[in-house]
Amino acid sequence: MRDHPFWQAILVFIAAWILVRWGIPYVPPLVGISSAPVPTSVELQYMLTVLVGILIWVSDNEVRWKRFKEPIRNVMVQPERKWMRVAFLVAIPLLVAFVTYDTVRPKVTAPVGLRSVHPANPTSITVDGESIILEGLENPFRAEGRGDEAYALGLDIYYQNCMACHGDYLDGQGHYAHGYNPLPLPLRGGGTIAQLTESYVFWRIAKGGAGLPREGQPWNSAMPAWEDFLTVEEMWAVTYFLYEQAGISPRTWEEH
Numbered sequence: 001m002r003d004h005p006f007w008q009a010i011l012v013f014i015a016a017w018i019l020v021r022w023g024i025p026y027v028p029p030l031v032g033i034s035s036a037p038v039p040t041s042v043e044l045q046y047m048l049t050v051l052v053g054i055l056i057w058v059s060d061n062e063v064r065w066k067r068f069k070e071p072i073r074n075v076m077v078q079p080e081r082k083w084m085r086v087a088f089l090v091a092i093p094l095l096v097a098f099v100t101y102d103t104v105r106p107k108v109t110a111p112v113g114l115r116s117v118h119p120a121n122p123t124s125i126t127v128d129g130e131s132i133i134l135e136g137l138e139n140p141f142r143a144e145g146r147g148d149e150a151y152a153l154g155l156d157i158y159y160q161n162c163m164a165c166h167g168d169y170l171d172g173q174g175h176y177a178h179g180y181n182p183l184p185l186p187l188r189g190g191g192t193i194a195q196l197t198e199s200y201v202f203w204r205i206a207k208g209g210a211g212l213p214r215e216g217q218p219w220n221s222a223m224p225a226w227e228d229f230l231t232v233e234e235m236w237a238v239t240y241f242l243y244e245q246a247g248i249s250p251r252t253w254e255e256h
């Protein structure tokens with residue numbers, strides 16, 4: 001079998017497929033993914049090229065071409081290979097049917113598209129039946145110089161409610177954090193709340209993942225809507241606490 005062109009062709013084809021499928025590292029133009037399988041369309045193109053190459057090679061020489069066709073011909077005409085013909089007759093339509101079914105069947109996958117981590121906030125929100133206009137709004141604790149009070153209250157609230165996800169160190173590494181996608185955001189450092197006004201952070205705390213507008217909608221953010229569990233005052237206090245604890249100051253309205 002080893003020097004029969006038919007089996008050699010099959011062997012080369014399988015080897016090429018393994019190489020294309022698993023041997024070639026493909027780096028997609030997406031941040032955060034270092035390598036991924038070659039896309040199916042590219043895989044198909046490569047395999048077609050390989051097939052053409054193999055056919056050129058087997059048909060290049062008259063003797064080799066004849067030997068190559070032999071096993072195919074045998075299956076098609078020999079009376080004692082009838083079982084094989086029947087098997088192919090059943091297997092091929094079944095395979096086509098399965099592939100067709102697999103491509104058209106509805107699948108549950110996350111919608112593709114880039115998620116905006118900080119989508120624009122709504123102009124006003126309603127919390128506890130009260131309408132709050134976010135534009136120009138400041139943390140009442142900060143505005144009234146009641147920072148110490150806010151810190152003490154916010155600290156309790158944070159460690160009772162937020163630590164499991166956002167972490168002891170506010171670094172987004174809470175015990176439950178790794179179970180979520182998107183991950184709970186770190187509240188420390190320059191990347192998240194340092195860029196935001198306190199009213200924005202208040203809105204995110206009050207309305208959670210469910211309150212995100214379309215462009216920020218990952219459809220599966222685990223961030224709870226804290227308006228269901230905390231009072232308006234408590235949410236302002238925990239907002240104050242986040243900035244104090246992280247050692248950063250909120251973006252102010254004057255900077256706009």
Ligand code: HEC
Nearest residue numbers: 161162165182183184185192193201204209221222223238
């Ligand atoms: C069940 C896990 C979970 C808990 C508990 C939780 N969060 Fe979150 N939080 C998330 C996730 C996940 C995100 C990122 C996705 C998103 O923005 O909705 C997030 C995002 C945030 C953001 C947005 C930060 C930014 O830069 O946009 C703030 C602020 C926040 N959380 C504050 C809190 C506070 C305060 C608490 C406690 C009162 C809390 N979180 C409790 C999971 C959680």
